[in-house]
Amino acid sequence: MNGEVAQLCNIVIAAKKALQTKTTIDYLCEEYVKNLTFVFSEGDFYSAKSVSDWYTHCLEKGLQDVKYATPTTVKDRGILGFSNTSGSSIVCFFTGDVVSYFTPEWAYKNDGWDILYTERLWKNAPKGEPLFSDNTKDFKKVLQEIAAFADKIGFQGFANIFTKAFDILEGTGVNDTYYAQYLKNIPMPESNVRLFCAAEIADVFGAMGSWNDSPSYEAYERGLEKQYDMLSGQLLTQIRLALLFAVNQW
Structure with missing residues (x-):
């Protein structure tokens, strides 16, 4: 599995587990990651330097649930082995019907990867959370x-x-x-x-x-x-x- 997709999935799984059990998030960052940063949207001006820090700040903002999002088709399957090609994101649902999503950008520098997740508000998001079927x-x-x-x-x-x-x-x-x-x-x-x-x-x-x-x-x-x-x-x-x-x- 593409490392970008794997990380997105694992962060969402860890966050969902923490929400369900009302405990701290349990996520071990990959050895090949040098820096992992989450930048929250305009008006917040908060930058989290770890998954734990990101999750804590999301809770402070009223996080209710988190989902993994990805397109089910792509124009070019040939580029999927490379970084920044999956089109996937972490979608966060907050109190007050506020929905935002974090998209990653991977950059290899020296001896590891710098990964930047940027939050964007999902304006006019569909009402209610999406449901998925067993395929x-x-x-x-x-x-x-x-x-x-x-x-x-x-x-x-x-x-x-x-x-x-x-x-x-x-x-x-x-x-x-x-x-x-x-x-x-x-x-x-x-x-x-x-x-x-x-x-x-x-x-x-x-x-x-x-x-x-x-x-x-x-x-x-x-x-x-x-x-x-x-x-x-x-x-x-x-x-x-x-x-x-x-x-x-x-």
Whole structure:
């Protein structure tokens, strides 16, 4: 999974857990992060230097809930392995029907990443909080189809990845050590953890060596580029729908 997306999801999960249990937020910043800053919107003039500081200030402003937001389609899957390409954000719901969202900007400097989250007010936000549906059935379907396609064009390694994600959703892969770590460390219901873990495994949209690279060329050479594009687009949509449900709906 793209590091930007993973961090956004993990911050939201930690914040939701803290809100539900009325405790301090439990979030361990990634080792590769050098500086993490949250700048609040105009009129606030507050700059938080950690996730804990950000969460505390949000509570002071009347935080009621927090959601992960992301588009379910993109114009160019080929750039998703790079920073600042996910289009995702953290959406905060405050008392008084105030809604804002934080979007990240990643910059690599010297020996680590500087990450700046900037808050923007969501003017004319829809009334009420969004609800998300469990897409397990549709996710499994596209995983089966794209696994068969990957095998057909000679990429058994990718076929195995998609099958592993399918097995997690099916329940036959619950003893997998990768899944076990997710279940142990992520404070969500098990059905949500399955979707989250499967989305992590199936996210193969990177740069060199990814599903965007050689498989795309091989599909073109075989005259199967339309099928490749269709299945790849469907997979990305199901991955993002899985994240939206898993991270937000519990």
